[in-house]
Amino acid sequence: MTGDITLLGYGVSAIGPAIAVGLIFAAYINGVARQPEAQGKLQPIAILGFALAEALAIFGLVLFFIAFFV
Amino acid sequence: MTGDITLLGYGVSAIGPAIAVGLIFAAYINGVARQPEAQGKLQPIAILGFALAEALAIFGLVLFFIAFFV
Amino acid sequence: MTGDITLLGYGVSAIGPAIAVGLIFAAYINGVARQPEAQGKLQPIAILGFALAEALAIFGLVLFFIAFFV
Amino acid sequence: MTGDITLLGYGVSAIGPAIAVGLIFAAYINGVARQPEAQGKLQPIAILGFALAEALAIFGLVLFFIAFFV
Amino acid sequence: MTGDITLLGYGVSAIGPAIAVGLIFAAYINGVARQPEAQGKLQPIAILGFALAEALAIFGLVLFFIAFFV
Numbered sequence: 001m002t003g004d005i006t007l008l009g010y011g012v013s014a015i016g017p018a019i020a021v022g023l024i025f026a027a028y029i030n031g032v033a034r035q036p037e038a039q040g041k042l043q044p045i046a047i048l049g050f051a052l053a054e055a056l057a058i059f060g061l062v063l064f065f066i067a068f069f070v
Numbered sequence: 071m072t073g074d075i076t077l078l079g080y081g082v083s084a085i086g087p088a089i090a091v092g093l094i095f096a097a098y099i100n101g102v103a104r105q106p107e108a109q110g111k112l113q114p115i116a117i118l119g120f121a122l123a124e125a126l127a128i129f130g131l132v133l134f135f136i137a138f139f140v
Numbered sequence: 141m142t143g144d145i146t147l148l149g150y151g152v153s154a155i156g157p158a159i160a161v162g163l164i165f166a167a168y169i170n171g172v173a174r175q176p177e178a179q180g181k182l183q184p185i186a187i188l189g190f191a192l193a194e195a196l197a198i199f200g201l202v203l204f205f206i207a208f209f210v
Numbered sequence: 211m212t213g214d215i216t217l218l219g220y221g222v223s224a225i226g227p228a229i230a231v232g233l234i235f236a237a238y239i240n241g242v243a244r245q246p247e248a249q250g251k252l253q254p255i256a257i258l259g260f261a262l263a264e265a266l267a268i269f270g271l272v273l274f275f276i277a278f279f280v
Numbered sequence: 281m282t283g284d285i286t287l288l289g290y291g292v293s294a295i296g297p298a299i300a301v302g303l304i305f306a307a308y309i310n311g312v313a314r315q316p317e318a319q320g321k322l323q324p325i326a327i328l329g330f331a332l333a334e335a336l337a338i339f340g341l342v343l344f345f346i347a348f349f350v
Binding site for chain 5: 211212213214215216217218219220221222223225226227229230231232233234236237238240241242244245248251252255256258259262263266267269270273274276277278
Binding site: 098 | 141142143144145146147148149150151152153155156157158159160161162163164166167168170171172174175178181182185186188189192193196197199200203204206207208
């Protein structure tokens with residue numbers, strides 16, 4: 001059995017943030033479909049939630065380079 | 071037990087983004103089914119969310135080549 | 141314990157896209173059931189979302205051949 | 211088989227908080243889409259829930275550095 | 281293969297509580313969005329549920345220090 005197991009750490013850290021981005025944008029799309037004039041209020045909330053969730057995967061990306069090259 | 075375990079890292083990193091794409095396009099289809107005239111407003115949101123979620127799997131694809139060939 | 145663990149990588153990479161295809165076609169069926177005349181608008185969206193989600197499993201298929209034969 | 215398995219610990223600890231952030235912001239977006247005037251009441255609840263869930267991933271980040279460098 | 285597998289224990293113990301916190305606060309936000317005057321009644325329920333779910337991850341945090349340093 002060969003290969004590098006470090007990538008598995010990044011891999012699992014990317015599961016949650018991606019599902020979160022899907023949930024947030026699905027709610028954003030549903031909100032705009034129901035009230036198109038609310039897009040201006042919903043967009044910053046969706047971007048904020050996206051950034052806060054995506055940060056956890058970016059942490060995993062940074063830690064991958066720390067664990068792989070250090 | 072033989073084989074290369076690096077691919078497992080990419081594999082799990084693809085779970086979340088795919089589910090996210092499913093959630094986003096399901097919401098997009100539901101929105102267009104309810105209000106067909108809103109398709110022009112919903113399409114860029116769906117494409118944006120798709121790109122932001124898919125990026126996490128593309129990171130895993132790039133890291134696979136780094137971990138496999140470096 | 142015998143067997144090849146490389147296939148496990150492709151296996152987990154197929155979890156998400158399959159769920160995504162399920163979510164997308166469920167929404168497509170729901171939309172057509174609610175508004176049968178909207179099928180012409182919903183079909184290309186469903187096919188687009190299906191292709192974008194399925195791509196992540198195809199990447200895993202290609203990477204399996206790279207990891208297995210290289 | 212090479213690589214560092216410590217990162218896997220952070221990775222799985224990031225799955226839940228990210229999904230939680232997605233659920234909280236999806237509810238926040240839905241609430242504002244339904245009642246735009248309620249944004250002032252919903253924002254502190256969303257930020258509180260985000261902080262309480264994200265804390266579990268930050269614990270994992272701190273424990274990674276403890277387990278990796280200690 | 282190097283690294284400490286102890287952290288994996290904390291990691292998986294944090295998946296469930298975090299998702300639970302997300303579900304609780306999402307329901308709390310939905311409740312306040314629908315009936316803003318009910319916030320006083322819903323807040324202690326949300327905090328109680330949060331504390332009961334988060335406790336399971338704190339147990340994992342304490343057990344990590346016991347298993348790592350003892």
